[in-house]
Amino acid sequence: MQRYLNSGQTPWSLNTIQKEYRDLLLKELGKSIKLAERDSCLCGSSSTEILAKIDRFGLPFNSYICRECGLIFTSPYIHEDSLVKYYSEYYHPLTFGSVKPVDSLFERGQGRKIFRLLYPYITKEKISVFELGAGTGSNLIEFSREAEAQGVKTVLFGLEYNEKYVESGKRRGISLSCLPLAQYAQNAREKFDVIILSHVLEHFTDIESNIGFIRKISKNDALVYVEVPGVLDLKYRYVYDCDFLKYLTHAHVFNFSQSTLKSTLARFGLKMMHGNEKIEAVFVFEDVEQQSALDVCESYVEIMRYLKDLEEKLSYYQSKNPNKRLVNRLKTAIYGKLRGMRK
Secondary structure, three states: OHHHHHOOOOOOOOOHHHHHHHHHHHHHEOOOEOEEOOOOOOOOOOOEEEEEOOOOOOOOOEEEEEOOOOOEEEEOEEOHHHHHHHHHHHHHHHHHOOOOOOOOOOOOOHHHHHHHHHHHHOOOOEEEEEEEOOOOOHHHHHHHHHHHHOOOEEEEEEEOOOHHHHHHHHHOOOEEEOOOHHHHHHHOOOOEEEEEEEOOHHHOOOHHHHHHHHHHOEEEEEEEEEEOOOHHHHHHOHHHOOOHHHHOOOOOOEEOOHHHHHHHHHOOOEEEEEOOOOOEEEEEEOOOOOOOHHHHHHHHHHHHHHHHHHHHOHHHHHHOOHHHHHHHHHHHHHHHHHHHHHO
């Protein structure tokens, strides 16, 4: 798709703060913010195809798709050594357009939804819950309230790089820390019943190592909730205006479909119990049989076919946005009223 490769404009509409932090980040790329290149896919294949040359902010991060398994990945990406600096100084103001802590990084109801998806698999009356990338803890609080309404008691823990968000979460009574996951896992005494990775997995530079750290802090029967923005759900993702370029961001090292998520995490000992293309998925730690080579290869074909159709019919899919239809109806009504007043 040529627009993904030759777009001369910034796809996302940025406010003043976002423009400021984009420019600051751009100056530091390759300097105080180290970059790394990925030469091959997680499946081991080096047969890749470039999809895009910029992200939603107009930053020079390429996106590739693996021809063997269909996984989409970003290269270059921000090096592991620079993640704490990046997430504590740049990520939140650039992504959310505010230098002050945002009370909730997700839509209201996210924590309740997560509990409801996990509830059929919860067998205990009291559970310990850990969220990676917890923000101010809004998901955990909603999760806890919904759990208690169903007679399940909770103890809440979490990690968050941004110290201001950690301080805000602690004031809400949540045991939050800004330690890196590796350090936290090495010293943790607690093991958890539920691990929440809500819009976190796609940020991992090293999925295998991080899943290993998560396994260290998980009980044998732990439930792992994974939510990422699914690439095969873009026709209904109005927050991205159904646009693949507005979906892409340098902070997302990987982009998944349900199939590529399932096959990727199977490599690291996670079995999918529930999933959809949005993606909202429940996993357990268990040795898993790998998908057949044919099934994996079909993911590439399915994703490329989907992206081609999305780009060719973009205006059609965008027109289905209920918010846009409401705005258009209001414009029509106001225009009609003005015309009536002029007569």
